[in-house]
Amino acid sequence: MSEIVEIGPWRLLSAYFFLLLLLSFIKGQSIGKEKEILVSALRMTVQLILMGYVLVYIFAQNCLSVTLLVFFIMVFFAIRNIFGRVKVPVKKRLRRVIMLSMVAGTSLTIFYFLLLVIHIEPWYEPRYFIPIAGMIIGNSMTGVSLGTERLIGEMKTKKELIEGALMLGATPKDAVLEIIKDTFTSAIMPTINSMVGMGIIFLPGMMTGQILSGVSPMIAIEYQIAIMLGIVGSVSITVFILTRLGYLTFFNRFSQLEE
């Protein structure tokens, strides 16, 4: 296998030609989004360069506390992102459940994955830990966002049905069982669907990256299959915690629906 070709600054600049192409299309049709596009491209460039330096530094350190710090920063931003992405107001109690589900679900999966599946020494080796944690946290974030929005929406639109079930002596859990199932399904479906298209419709980013850097495609798919299963695990655990504890935040200690 040959080593990867380094692009270098000048040829990288030439890739910005595609951005100029987009800008000329936008201008030609007077769509008027030039500023947004420029800002987005600039943000991508700056954020990635900074991340490059950060990763170089962290890889050089190879120390447990720095790796864990990065993990918690990633989870923190993922949680913030969930709160931002969900378009309806989220109550404080539910916010706590979201935080718990993200921290517990992703860390359990990552530790299982690194210790058992990949089995590296030391287990916190940042070159493995950080990209894997990123993929697991990112996908769980999407699942939890979808689940939270669905849960809040369903609890609102099915309020009468829930109250009706309570009037018939249902426990809060029985009264919302259908909603819990529905929320769980809708939150994990995108992950399930992405498994279906994998390898045919698209080559996943991690696998592409490994192949480009000279890794044999067979090893690349090994990693891809493993990480996909890890993502399934993490999304399942986070969404499971979200739904099983989340519905409780809509009821008070008298099994009444909270206002």
Next chain:
Amino acid sequence: MFCLRGVRYKNILQIDELEIEAGQITCILGESGSGKTTLLKLLNHLVSCDQGTVHYKGQDVKVLDAVALRRKVVMLPQTPLLFPGTIKKNLLIGLLFSKKEPLADAALLQLLEEVGLKKGLDEDAGTLSGGEKQRLALSRIMLMDPEAILLDEPTSALDDDTGDKIMEYVSRYVKSKGKTLVMVTHNKIIAKNFGEVIVTISGGNVKQIEKEGAIK
């Protein structure tokens, strides 16, 4: 059976004292917006009062398990509530929720006949008319064999004739089985015809309590 003292709920209800006796049909009469539905929900502890106490059989509802209470004091909401699925599923769901044994089909069919609902058990409940839905919802509650039944405007979706028939059926059931019935209505005629005790409320206050032997 129920005893309310010094009850305040938001700006909706102010009840200094109200006692609802066991084994009787009590009608709560009042205009819409007078807090009647809230009053019913206080009795099965679906809402808690801000001040005062609500007692069920001498015990404060706040110390009772709310779910267990609602299995004994079952409420029928104003809009009949149907769950997606067959008539049979809808009949049995109250027993399912309250963790009681389901009944055999024959008993269910007999009940449907008694309330005048000529439908098969496997028919989709979604196709029923408003009046049929109400009868189905009522049958479901009677299957649960509760100690007390709370009805919120049970005849509002029905024409007078059907409303009367249903009320006659319910009151017969209640009297023959020694149940307690609390019914909210804005219809004075229904209250007069079926209520043994009529509590008039207005603006969240109890205005008048009349007792009469109206039954039969």
